[in-house]
Amino acid sequence: MEDFEARRQRLVKESGPTGRTVAVLDFLALNSESEYTFAELARQTGISKATLHDIVRVLVENAYMRRSTNGRLSLGPAIIGLGDAAIGSRLALLNLSRPLLSQLAASEGLQAVASTVTDDEIVILARHGDRLVRSPWYEVGERIPFAPPIGTVFLAWGDEAELQRWFEKSDDTPSDLDHDEIRSAVRAARERGYTFGLRVNARERLQLVLHRLEDEETVDGAKAHVGELLAEMKDERYLVAELNESSAYDVDFISSPVFDSVGRVSMAVNVVGFTRPQSKMQIERLGRLLLSVAMRITAASGGVAPDSFPFEIRSNSRTR
Structure with a gap:
């Protein structure tokens, strides 16, 4: 099976903005008990900070990602509904x-x-x-x-x-x-x-x-x-x-x-x-x-x- 790292690289390099969004959600789902700073998330997913900024903004605004009081990021409650x-x-x-x-x-x-x-x-x-x-x-x-x-x-x-x-x-x-x-x-x-x-x-x-x-x-x-x-x-x-x-x-x-x-x-x-x-x-x-x-x-x-x-x-x- 294609492991997460190979899937991440394919999504980030070959699948455009949608693929990069999926890569972010995939990573958070695999690490659902953890929270990440914006810089950590960029490093872990291999997505540039400029690109990641828009992805995070939209996901947070629509509750697919949660930003805690200390600014760390994790999956949001909208995922449960899906x-x-x-x-x-x-x-x-x-x-x-x-x-x-x-x-x-x-x-x-x-x-x-x-x-x-x-x-x-x-x-x-x-x-x-x-x-x-x-x-x-x-x-x-x-x-x-x-x-x-x-x-x-x-x-x-x-x-x-x-x-x-x-x-x-x-x-x-x-x-x-x-x-x-x-x-x-x-x-x-x-x-x-x-x-x-x-x-x-x-x-x-x-x-x-x-x-x-x-x-x-x-x-x-x-x-x-x-x-x-x-x-x-x-x-x-x-x-x-x-x-x-x-x-x-x-x-x-x-x-x-x-x-x-x-x-x-x-x-x-x-x-x-x-x-x-x-x-x-x-x-x-x-x-x-x-x-x-x-x-x-x-x-x-x-x-x-x-x-x-x-x-x-x-x-x-x-x-x-």
């Missing part, structure tokens, strides 16, 4: 999930992430825990293709028609994807109550391609590679149905669904940032722990697990 509007009805879920995911991240030394599906994309809604070297995908606002083999947590407990629409969702997805292999992984996830994926080279390369999609001049060229990389993820065993007792797995994520009042997946909770391979026992322990968190959020929000969820877990979620 975030609430973008998240919409999922804001209550995020408020319920925040303490649970924060505790999970701290106790396991991982990042805990909330995500949802919007149109044809998975959107990262929240992230808890320290920034980790091996979790390059999971920034708040990050968008990931909701296309095979990515996103099984959002459809494993739906019907066959929903699964088929997912297979056909993107014209960029190659027709030679092994649907039977993916279906096998989906069935396994349905039985245990959580999904997981392995870290593969194609996924990291796909992230770079997705960043190119932000540049209008390279959209057509970048889109041409998305389907190919999605197919490579399958070839590199991104999804695994059966776990071997004697094997260790380079896990990318583990996910469990949060259901709404009619049993649809409204949000997924995930753990990411694994620094070492995981055994079958370790994956299952974390999967059950994450599943417990997801069911607590489901129950607290008035949700209910569908009939396709494991019976014992479904029954427990309905009686809480």
